[in-house]
Amino acid sequence: MKIASFNINGIKARGAALARWLDDAKPDLAVLQEIKSTDENFPREMIEERGYNLETHGQKGFNGVAILSKRPLEDVTRGLPGDDSDTQARWIEATVTGQQGALRVCGLYLPNGNPVELSEDGTPVAGGKYAYKLAWMERMEARLRELMTLEMPLVAMGDFNIIPQPEDAARPEAWREDALFRLPSRAAFRRVLNLGLADAFRLREAGPGHYSFWDYQAGAFERNDGIRIDHILLNAYAADLLRDCRIDAEVRAGEKPSDHVPIWAELEL
């Protein structure tokens, strides 16, 4: 089973590019982020006519996530538990069953967190974007801790808005105090990994220079001035099934591309 994650940066503007990628990469299951659409306005036909089941969790204008799958999606839940006042659409879960058994999938769009606003004592300003990011990551950790009790393959994948290590940025010094790279952000990501989840890409590729996002500005892609912030995390059951994991960087060179590219993993499932 080929599973993938793609931050498409707007479904209305990305229909052609998404169709091209689906026809080319042929994932069995994919999670999408930044659909920037309500569920009602999501153009389902393009996806459904390619044989995919589709579950969306959208909102107007910003954010929004979705799961599409050739096989049926079961036990779908929307929203990250832990804060009923949070109205941002950034989390969706579903179970899919392959030839060899079932897989629980979390599709996520982790808050960017910029600008970083700090109080005089260095703690994030309450109500600010950075405080929201860290609080959201705590809720994600709590939810994944629950899911880790399932004795079955589990994946959490999406746009984490986290640069895990210096080798995951072309110019790490430029990101030092950014919400995507500063130490409290990376520590929170590390706490999630320490639940017993592995970064699938780093199980397959140790070297630098592999990125999943390049800014639209200043010819960042042409200079390969990118960052690796889209990730597929696997519990041990899923990691045992991993056969390949890659980033489709060439998608960024296509017509009217997203600023992110897809990452995918092949699981023997």
Next chain:
DNA sequence: ATGGTAGCACGGCTA
């Protein structure tokens, strides 16, 4: 320090 680009939706926020 600023501005550079893009999406949604048509004003200003988000990234």
